[in-house]
Amino acid sequence: MRPGEASGKWDMADEVESLADVCRQAGLACDGARLLRVHANAIYHLPRENAVARVRNAAAFERMRSAVQTAAWLADQGFPALRPLEVAQPVVVGAHLVTFWEYLPPLDGRQADVTHLAGLLRALHRHPLPPFPLPSIRPVGNTAADASASTVLSEGERSWLIARCAELEEGFVRLAPTLSQGIVHGDAHTNNLLPHPTHGWVLIDWDSVGVGPPEYDFMPIYLRPRRFGYPHSLWREFRTAYGFDPAGNSGLDLLAEIREVRSLSAFIRGAEHNPAARTELSNRLSSLMAGDHVRRWHAL
The missing domain is CATH 3.30.200.20 (Phosphorylase Kinase; domain 1)
Structure with a gap:
């Protein structure tokens, strides 16, 4: 780590x-x-x-x-x-x-970029399934359950978020059969890569692993320009390194909306003890409730 x-x-x-x-x-x-x-x-x-x-x-x-x-x-x-x-x-x-x-310590100040991530994801998505049952990914994860248990959300926020989770889950059920399936990491971003003396880079944080469409793993990078102020070239670099052609893929926007809502889960849990998480939760949730697709979000 x-x-x-x-x-x-x-x-x-x-x-x-x-x-x-x-x-x-x-x-x-x-x-x-x-x-x-x-x-x-x-x-x-x-x-x-x-x-x-x-x-x-x-x-x-x-x-x-x-x-x-x-x-x-x-x-x-x-x-x-x-x-x-x-x-x-x-x-x-x-x-x-x-x-x-x-435990993996940092090595010589190197940082992973989206091409490293794309290469690992391409290999993961093409990897045969394991010889034991692997659950299907849960599109919005524990977000609805976390919202139900939260002491920091208002009743209006809680109700809106639970209903939105149900709506997105239904949309995913309709979309999934149109996409290919494979092993999906579930939280694929460059902060979940660590330098390794043998492999170069390794993927960490397998909490959300499951079977699902590879495009689900693209969303953290897909959203970085829109929500986090990264250059738009980042998404182009990623898809070029992966070999992904977005032309005709009508599911990306739905997957992006799913990822945005799923990202709230960690902030809902973190807000119980971390004021910075509570502030960012309010920022993200209020933008989603207002239909604001471009407000800047912040990572913790």
């Missing part, structure tokens, strides 16, 4: 009884554990294990079990996926769940 200082104090420690207990269950040492980041997950560096621990809600157990199993299988097949540790996982502690992954 990418190291970096956590922004703000991790104030959800009461939701995890003890990181030491979690590591003990997994047979790992947590001496010197350091919090790296808090957003949708809390991520700790475990220096004695050369590993990271990712903490999230226990409701994601089946999804995280699939993430661990798929990433391990892909890595064994030679695909550049971040490898989970070979321990029994996920580990459930109270209302939370923990997975353990190889």
Whole structure:
């Protein structure tokens, strides 16, 4: 995982009884554990294990079990996926769940670009399906459930978002049969690439992996010019490196709208403890509710 200082104090420690207990269950040492980041997950560096621990809600157990199993299988097949540790996982502690992954430090200041991402995605989308069941991707993920459980959304925001999720899910059901299917990462952007001494770059964060249309993985880059102020050439560079011709693909706009709504999920969870996440959640949600397709969004 990418190291970096956590922004703000991790104030959800009461939701995890003890990181030491979690590591003990997994047979790992947590001496010197350091919090790296808090957003949708809390991520700790475990220096004695050369590993990271990712903490999230226990409701994601089946999804995280699939993430661990798929990433391990892909890595064994030679695909550049971040490898989970070979321990029994996920580990459930109270209302939370923990997975353990190889730790990769940054190398010589390099940063991934969209051509690196395009190459990995092209290989992933052409990879044979695993010999175990892989769930279909969930277009808007946990967004509706997160909205239902949120204490930061107003009733009007909650109702609008839940209804919008249902509408987009129905649209995806109609669209999906017209597109090809394969292994889909589910959250494919350059921040989910890490430098690796052997592979060059590896894909991390397999929480949303499943079977679906490859175009679903294009959306983080497709939206960067529109929402984050990147040059429009970025999308052209990506699709050229991937070998994707958007001509005649009428589903891109729907997939973009799905991605925009899905992006709210992490901010809904993060807003419970992070003021910056709450501010950005308000910015994104109000723009969607107003039908504003060009307002600038900000990454955390």
